[in-house]
Amino acid sequence: DADVTQTPRNRITKTGKRIMLECSQTKGHDRMYWYRQDPGLGLRLIYYSFDVKDINKGEISDGYSVSRQAQAKFSLSLESAIPNQTALYFCATSGTAQGELFFGEGSRLTVL
Amino acid sequence: GIQVEQSPPDLILQEGANSTLRCNFSDSVNNLQWFHQNPWGQLINLFYIPSGTKQNGRLSATTVATERYSLLYISSSQTTDSGVYFCAVWTGGFKTIFGAGTRLFVKA
Numbered sequence: 001d002a003d004v005t006q007t008p009r010n011r012i013t014k015t016g017k018r019i020m021l022e023c024s025q026t027k028g029h030d031r032m033y034w035y036r037q038d039p040g041l042g043l044r045l046i047y048y049s050f051d052v053k054d055i056n057k058g059e060i061s062d063g064y065s066v067s068r069q070a071q072a073k074f075s076l077s078l079e080s081a082i083p084n085q086t087a088l089y090f091c092a093t094s095g096t097a098q099g100e101l102f103f104g105e106g107s108r109l110t111v112l
Numbered sequence: 113g114i115q116v117e118q119s120p121p122d123l124i125l126q127e128g129a130n131s132t133l134r135c136n137f138s139d140s141v142n143n144l145q146w147f148h149q150n151p152w153g154q155l156i157n158l159f160y161i162p163s164g165t166k167q168n169g170r171l172s173a174t175t176v177a178t179e180r181y182s183l184l185y186i187s188s189s190q191t192t193d194s195g196v197y198f199c200a201v202w203t204g205g206f207k208t209i210f211g212a213g214t215r216l217f218v219k220a
Contacts, residue, residue: 033206042198042211042212042213043198043210045206045207048206090155099142099143099208101157103157105153105154106153106154
């Protein structure tokens with residue numbers, strides 16, 4: 001089993017719908033991240049959390065919210081999805097101040 | 113902010129050939145990682161290499177932190193090596209900076 005698990009792996013939804021992407025990890029890491037990848041734009045940070053009570057905005061947080069339910073769980077919500085949120089979303093963890101990242105398998109979201 | 117540049121942007125190899133991918137960065141970094149994104153989109157950790165040289169099978173990497181570059185060597189390439197190779201640097205705090213990637217296609 002993967003150390004960082006994302007669900008769902010693929011999702012097609014309609015404009016205006018609420019969507020939640022979930023991430024769980026068994027690495028025991030405190031730090032968790034949500035990234036978005038668009039073709040030609042690389043990976044951009046949406047939100048990050050350094051522990052259960054710590055939530056921070058990244059580069060592109062507008063239109064997104066997150067919840068850190070436990071050390072091992074970090075979910076990303078799109079309250080009202082729009083087509084330009086169509087992208088590949090990654091959850092990542094890191095365990096130390098040196099920042100080595102470990103990624104989940106990705107969640108491909110299509111908003112029609 | 114720090115700039116991360118990867119070269120070449122695209123690379124086509126015949127199976128069995130060797131290649132070198134380069135990552136230049138514009139300032140001092142605390143760590144550097146290489147990732148492989150396979151055709152299914154998965155990001156796979158290859159190396160965590162803030163300095164020095166590491167090897168893992170047919171892949172090896174060298175980071176010369178004082179000269180602000182890292183190299184990824186792929187020897188005896190296979191079709192399964194196809195995908196995009198990213199380097200990423202961390203300068204402290206929360207932010208990891210990713211390069212734009214090198215897209216590799218290995219022909220059978």
